Amino acid sequence: MELNERNTGMWSKIGSRATFGLVMADLGKTVDDLMVLTADTSTSAGLDRFKKAFPDKFQDMGIAEQNMVGVAAGLASEGFKVVTATFAPFMTMRCCEQVRINLGYMQHGVTLVGLASGVVLGTLGYTHCCVEDLAVMRAIPGLTVLSPADCGETAKAVEAAINSNRPTYIRLTGGKDNPAVYKTDYDFQIGKGVVLRDGTDVALVATGTMVYQALNAASILADQGISASVVDMHTIKPMDAALVEQLCKTAKLIVTVEEHSVLGGLGSAVAEVVATLNKPAPQLFLGLPGEFGKTGEYQDILDHYGLCADKIAHKVAERFSRL
């Protein structure tokens, strides 16, 4: 899936869910033995076009996520490449045991797509927000966990996960008008973070929607004389330990930024590497607190928890000043 200004611009407007649906409609033409399953969520997943174009490759399993994951594994056991999609809390925690056994234990190559993760559905309350999916999925042995930075990377991640034939969870974040980090093509590899900006004082390691915010925060910090590198850590598991180690060699402070609870997500995964180093750097964890807290409009929640470029920059500068 090659990125260019045209497709990334269009996807950026429609957001990651609709992008996922369009990407699937494209992959439906070329991937043999593809099967897409949803839990009465085909429209939410942007899959209406796919459903019409490839009725034989689509099956709605009804609002029954546990069964859906079992069926997905059964199909995968017979050689199908299976993608399942529903809202993130239901894709991960409602059927957690099925994911653990059918995907983790038995290693069936199913791609689970968690829609609208984070707090984008904040007006609907925390039944529909998802701030702990990275932590839960990361803890299951044998699962790959991806968290794309924007819509272009969502396209890359979906294609890579299907081709990997490995059990994978992909976490989609952000709403419509999801700003593009990538406007031209680049090399996406599962397990390899992307250094988007070099810097010597601070390393901002971000994932999902926070990559774009981190890039802007780095610009603000530069104006204040603080040189910050920015990494798009799209793979939460397996963590790119070599890159984290490399960052610790120059940066005096590691900052992780995620639209996820700071308990068990990107920050924890990075810390698990940093803590093992002979010369670890101190780490600042930016993200959501582990609480069912602020609700309402998406931007208001992000702002409340300081997950926007200016507040990120402010917190980083404050912590940097105390090193």
Added chain:
Amino acid sequence: MDNRAATLAKITGMAKSMRKKALDIALEAGAKSSHLGGGLSMMEITATLYGAIMKHAPGNPQWADRDRFILSKGHGVLGYYTALSEIGLLSEQDLLSFEKTGSFLLGHPVMNRARGIDFSTGSLGMGLGLGIGVALAGRKRGKDYRVFVLMGDGECNEGSVWEGALSGAHLELDRLTVIVDRNGLQQTGTNDQILKTGDMAAKWASFGWNAVEVDGHDVCQLFDALNAAPQPGKPTAIIARTTKGKGFSFTENNNDWHHNVLTRSQYDLALEELNA
């Protein structure tokens, strides 16, 4: 002897041989215990499936056209490993390695396709979803293999079983058969004491399945039910009325044998009863 009588005699002989092997495994397991009760209640079911119903190719356990079996009640391994041994996929030496460190035969099945174990099970309520996926794959590929999912009646406490019951009927998977080992007991009591499951056949029928009730130790009834042509567009549910611990005076309907240690003197007594 005509063909049918010979087939039924073969199944009966197989079930007897499997019970003997189960006793050997249980004795060898010693203090580690084994799930003898639920293994013994399903012996005739797996003997009928592996002895007379399921298509399989000797020496090629991954034959694409084979019928598929999923032990959803994963703790019933004594009635599963012994059947795989009868068709030559497990040796008696393999069986006696049961639950020993380094053995591939654990207290719940671990996927091992070269040995005829297609899925890892043991977490209850998960076999039916897998079976639906396998049956759907067969239909999409134009294969006519059948898929058999064996579950326990206690297992039917799990909500995911009923998600699958809706789904199998909705998808009209007529190559899919669920067999419920209806022994009436679960880990800590009767179904009625723990969670009433009521009229199981009526439940499956109301979900849209071709529901059939049989005596789960009568190989004639089991063979006929499993051998019957599927009803077009409907999956089949066979409610097999069984006795937990079937075959031995001290284990039958005695829930102490859900998971227990078999002593040498109990083993000797059981062997005597088996050969009587």
